[in-house]
Amino acid sequence: MKLEIVNKSPFPLPNYLTEGSAGIDLYANIDESMLLKPLERILIPTGIHISIPTGYEAQIRARSGLALKYGITLANGIGTIDSDYRGEIKIILINLGQEDFIINSGDRIAQMVFIKYEKVTLIEVNKLDETKRGSGGFGHTGI
Numbered sequence: 001m002k003l004e005i006v007n008k009s010p011f012p013l014p015n016y017l018t019e020g021s022a023g024i025d026l027y028a029n030i031d032e033s034m035l036l037k038p039l040e041r042i043l044i045p046t047g048i049h050i051s052i053p054t055g056y057e058a059q060i061r062a063r064s065g066l067a068l069k070y071g072i073t074l075a076n077g078i079g080t081i082d083s084d085y086r087g088e089i090k091i092i093l094i095n096l097g098q099e100d101f102i103i104n105s106g107d108r109i110a111q112m113v114f115i116k117y118e119k120v121t122l123i124e125v126n127k128l129d130e131t132k133r134g135s136g137g138f139g140h141t142g143i
């Protein structure tokens, strides 16, 4: 899939689809370093704008190294970038660690993956078909 991208950051475009890597690293495009205290959230600009083909979305995901070493993850779990969004992609970081975390311009703070999704027509009914599981969930089969 080809995708148009505007890069207003000074950082090079990522080498997507090389070496079998699924995620494009996203860089913090900030004027000054920022401090993220434990349990604080912050919105970090990337300088990246994209035009995603209809039927696809981009997902913003945490970087596992930052999560494991510092507790730095995304406050929204996975960010959804809609195919009709033309604004700047921004990253909602949260510090779930116990130490202050400093974000410097050019740090790779998250990654972006492209996903094809199913178009769904919702059909409203009064009753659903029956299954063995029924309403059971949330560990009802034990651990």
Ligand SMILES: O=c1ccn([C@H]2C[C@H](O)[C@@H](COP(=O)(O)OP(=O)(O)OP(=O)(O)O)O2)c(=O)[nH]1
Pocket: 060, 076, 078, 079, 080, 081, 082, 083, 085, 088, 089, 090, 091, 092
């Ligand atoms: O981590 C994120 C999540 C979203 N967005 C942008 C792209 C997305 O298309 C738009 C709206 O995101 P979302 O649908 O998650 O936001 P919402 O809270 O439902 O607001 P809206 O009413 O604007 O849809 O914001 C980001 O830049 N980063």
